[in-house]
Amino acid sequence: MKYEPSNFINRELSWIDFNKRVLLTGMEREYKILDKIKFFSIFSNNLDEFFMVRVASLKAQDEAGIRKKSIDGLTPKEQLKNINKEVKYLTNLQENYLNNELNVELKNEGIFIKKYSELNENQKNWCNNYFQSSIFPLLTPLVVDPAHPFPFISNLSLNLAALINDGEESNNQFVRIKVPTKNIGRFILIPYEIMKVNDEKEQYFITVEDLIGNNINSLFNGMKCLSYSFFRVTRDADLELKELEADDLLLAVEQSLQKRRLGGDVVRLEVEENIPNNILKLLIESISIPEEYIYFCKSLLGLDDLNYLTKINREDLKENLLIGETHPLLKSLDSSKDKNFNSIFSILRKQDILLHHPYDLFKTSVEEFINKAADDPLVLAIKITLYRVSKDSPIIKALMRAAENGKEVMTLVELKARFDEDNNIQWAKQLEQAGIHVVYGIIGFKTHTKISLVVRKEKGSLRNYFHIGTGNYNSNTSRFYTDIGLLSTDPDISSDLIELFNYLSGFSKQKSYQKLLVSPTSLREKFIFLINREIENVKKGGKGEIIAKMNSLVDPEIIQLLYLASQIGVKINLIIRGICCLYPQTKNLSENIHVKSIIGHFLEHSRIFWFYNNNDSEVFIGSADWMKRNLDRRIEAVTPIEDLKLKSQLHNLLKTYLNDDYYSWVMKKDGNYEKRRGNSNSKRSQIDLIKNQ
Numbered sequence: 001m002k003y004e005p006s007n008f009i010n011r012e013l014s015w016i017d018f019n020k021r022v023l024l025t026g027m028e029r030e031y032k033i034l035d036k037i038k039f040f041s042i043f044s045n046n047l048d049e050f051f052m053v054r055v056a057s058l059k060a061q062d063e064a065g066i067r068k069k070s071i072d073g074l075t076p077k078e079q080l081k082n083i084n085k086e087v088k089y090l091t092n093l094q095e096n097y098l099n100n101e102l103n104v105e106l107k108n109e110g111i112f113i114k115k116y117s118e119l120n121e122n123q124k125n126w127c128n129n130y131f132q133s134s135i136f137p138l139l140t141p142l143v144v145d146p147a148h149p150f151p152f153i154s155n156l157s158l159n160l161a162a163l164i165n166d167g168e169e170s171n172n173q174f175v176r177i178k179v180p181t182k183n184i185g186r187f188i189l190i191p192y193e194i195m196k197v198n199d200e201k202e203q204y205f206i207t208v209e210d211l212i213g214n215n216i217n218s219l220f221n222g223m224k225c226l227s228y229s230f231f232r233v234t235r236d237a238d239l240e241l242k243e244l245e246a247d248d249l250l251l252a253v254e255q256s257l258q259k260r261r262l263g264g265d266v267v268r269l270e271v272e273e274n275i276p277n278n279i280l281k282l283l284i285e286s287i288s289i290p291e292e293y294i295y296f297c298k299s300l301l302g303l304d305d306l307n308y309l310t311k312i313n314r315e316d317l318k319e320n321l322l323i324g325e326t327h328p329l330l331k332s333l334d335s336s337k338d339k340n341f342n343s344i345f346s347i348l349r350k351q352d353i354l355l356h357h358p359y360d361l362f363k364t365s366v367e368e369f370i371n372k373a374a375d376d377p378l379v380l381a382i383k384i385t386l387y388r389v390s391k392d393s394p395i396i397k398a399l400m401r402a403a404e405n406g407k408e409v410m411t412l413v414e415l416k417a418r419f420d421e422d423n424n425i426q427w428a429k430q431l432e433q434a435g436i437h438v439v440y441g442i443i444g445f446k447t448h449t450k451i452s453l454v455v456r457k458e459k460g461s462l463r464n465y466f467h468i469g470t471g472n473y474n475s476n477t478s479r480f481y482t483d484i485g486l487l488s489t490d491p492d493i494s495s496d497l498i499e500l501f502n503y504l505s506g507f508s509k510q511k512s513y514q515k516l517l518v519s520p521t522s523l524r525e526k527f528i529f530l531i532n533r534e535i536e537n538v539k540k541g542g543k544g545e546i547i548a549k550m551n552s553l554v555d556p557e558i559i560q561l562l563y564l565a566s567q568i569g570v571k572i573n574l575i576i577r578g579i580c581c582l583y584p585q586t587k588n589l590s591e592n593i594h595v596k597s598i599i600g601h602f603l604e605h606s607r608i609f610w611f612y613n614n615n616d617s618e619v620f621i622g623s624a625d626w627m628k629r630n631l632d633r634r635i636e637a638v639t640p641i642e643d644l645k646l647k648s649q650l651h652n653l654l655k656t657y658l659n660d661d662y663y664s665w666v667m668k669k670d671g672n673y674e675k676r677r678g679n680s681n682s683k684r685s686q687i688d689l690i691k692n693q
Helices: 011-026 033-063 076-108 121-138 208-213 246-262 277-287 303-311 343-350 366-375 394-404 421-433 491-504 523-539 556-568 628-632 644-659 685-691
Strands: 111-113 142-144 158-165 172-178 187-190 203-207 224-235 266-272 294-297 353-357 379-386 408-413 437-439 450-458 461-469 481-488 517-519 545-550 571-576 593-598 608-611 618-622 634-641 664-667 673-675
Touching: 011 033, 011 076, 011 673, 033 076, 033 224, 033 266, 033 303, 076 111, 076 294, 121 187, 121 208, 158 208, 158 277, 187 208, 187 303, 203 208, 208 224, 224 277, 266 277, 343 366, 343 461, 353 644, 366 379, 366 394, 366 450, 366 461, 366 481, 379 394, 379 491, 394 408, 394 421, 408 421, 408 491, 421 437, 450 491, 461 491, 461 618, 481 618, 491 634, 517 523, 517 628, 523 545, 523 556, 523 608, 523 628, 545 644, 556 571, 556 593, 571 644, 593 644, 608 644, 618 644, 628 634, 634 644, 644 685
Parallel strands: 111 203, 266 294, 379 408, 408 437, 545 571, 571 593
Antiparallel strands: 142 172, 158 172, 158 224, 187 203, 224 266, 353 481, 379 450, 450 461, 461 481, 517 634, 545 608, 593 664, 608 618, 618 634, 664 673
């Protein structure tokens, strides 16, 4: 199929626009200071990952001479040029805000990040003593000379580069020191009694690099430091896997992770704005990086470390996000009285339960479901997919306990979950040691679906209970990611899940399912059918309407079909948090398409697809976005929601998001976003959902 490049927004630039919305949200007056810092930290962390994966890929393509154009008509080199321009603008915007407005706001709230030069002698003495006792032993200066080549600079590490001299004019030497931020943190709290303040709420910090820099001569006895500066590199961190056999995948991922730790090519060099020219020149020569990938920073390097400050014990300076209640249908459960382990299963035999996290507590719903299954003597088997799990996962513990209790437990652990590979490898090994059957999925596909199945023996026959969700089985992220989940006993979907688990374990070649939409077999085909049905209904004189909520819209075939639907007269509302490669509200192309992005305290992560269908709506939830990777290169599962009450709940939820005029960014026809500015009666989707628990 041929596509018109002018009808598509560049994927990478759309992602940068999303991260811009994160940054601008942190600059809004309405947010408390530590919440602002959280947004700034997320913005910087997002950028790190973007460079490690997306920029690294484009840079590799460019250096390999690849000139293939993106769907919007840009070569890799052209995309890189635009990316660097936009990112440098945004990082400059962030630094200016941090150095000015945010610094003042922190001081107004009694939080001070002091420079060493601002301290009095007593305060400097305390800092120097702290340096000698807690930092100095951790530092390892590495000299560069003919006998010592330039040292390897690890990915995202903070480093000091210095020129030292032993007294001989021609004997200048270059030294590199890695700053041990992971061991001691980035911000050192100076005791309030040392600062001699009256208000114990006031907190004074100094950065670890400032303290090292002002004690640098103590590292070089008999020598003098002529100049020093700090720098940071970002490396290509995408894994290259050669998937041979399922049994080899664990080893392949471990080997690839080792390569990542050793580091790929440098894709970004961050340096201080006032870095001495001789140090900069040596870094450029040693790291071999083009000038366009050098970022001169006016504030601290590695601003993702601002996250340390969000842990300050000042509850008045951040919103209390530890919200959520037990789902109303599950409130009757009391584990201490539940001697027959029957409660949650008896409830599900009567009705399906639709969960919306974090408003419905993950702990008392999904975790309760797996925990009860692990301990219930009537449960014979548990099957589950694990994509990203927390480091101290209650669900992992429950699965191990289930195996100890003699149940058949099968887990699919996705070893290729980006930046969680190491964590998942450790879990896979522990699960296998506990006697659990661990599989790693289908060769060539990443298993992204979030499903679990419980098989229970009841009155001489087997009954299946299941959970299908839009988010991971992760206790930590469930507190600040919004996700939808379905708990049910629907026999047709249960049968589909059994077939899907058999497919994942390699015992089936199933390609058709009764109700589930599964990629890469039926998901794309079904979504195309559902959109085309709305088109046909309009052609017949009826009404056509689609509401879809997802993380990203990238797939060109789906976008082209949405354009056609709009031109026919289908009303389309898209709630897309991140990347959107479609132009809305464009004459003769997408006049009936509206796009908005919700950026708030919680990360909008749920995927909901609603189709009007001549007033007999069909609604789906699942793990897939409308991206080529989700539709064609991943194992995904999307389930219909058929209960009329639950369908109504989801439609009302979508309308809550559409009516939001506080957290909303509306996409204009030129592809740019505009923040909706409400008033005292603003519709705040996330806050309203908390109030309506």
